[in-house]
Amino acid sequence: MKRLIAAAILLMYICIPIQSVAEDKIVNLLDGAPYVDNGMGKRKLVDEDHILMMQAALKPGQAVPQHNANSNVHIIILDGEVIINLSGKDIVAREGDLVPIAFKTPMNIKNKSETNATFLIIKTPNPAQMGE
Numbered sequence: 001m002k003r004l005i006a007a008a009i010l011l012m013y014i015c016i017p018i019q020s021v022a023e024d025k026i027v028n029l030l031d032g033a034p035y036v037d038n039g040m041g042k043r044k045l046v047d048e049d050h051i052l053m054m055q056a057a058l059k060p061g062q063a064v065p066q067h068n069a070n071s072n073v074h075i076i077i078l079d080g081e082v083i084i085n086l087s088g089k090d091i092v093a094r095e096g097d098l099v100p101i102a103f104k105t106p107m108n109i110k111n112k113s114e115t116n117a118t119f120l121i122i123k124t125p126n127p128a129q130m131g132e
Contacts, residue, residue, distance in 0.1 A: 033118040058111035071123035073101040080117025
């Protein structure tokens with residue numbers, strides 16, 4: 001788990017020029033996962049022109065609805081297990097897995113397990129820059 005988080009942070013630092021680190025900007029991804037009772041819980045971690053990074057959380061039975069990827073996406077599973085459907089094909093993604101998803105790929109994500117699941121969603125570039 002620590003290696004996974006370190007890899008995500010490294011990816012973020014490679015993509016984002018940072019002048020300095022402010023303590024109030026530090027987020028612990030393992031504490032305070034954004035679970036909600038209805039639908040997908042999420043929180044934005046980074047929102048820059050070239051990258052959007054969010055953390056999503058699904059309780060058992062919850063799902064991210066069907067949609068088309070609005071940027072190039074990478075999903076990193078932090079905890080639990082989800083089923084990611086890409087263009088009609090189910091992929092089981094577990095803690096530590098990195099799933100690349102191409103722009104405009106039809107997709108949805110479901111937590112069909114009996115435990116909570118949380119994951120990072122990294123979009124490059126930020127969908128706001130995609131011109132759609």
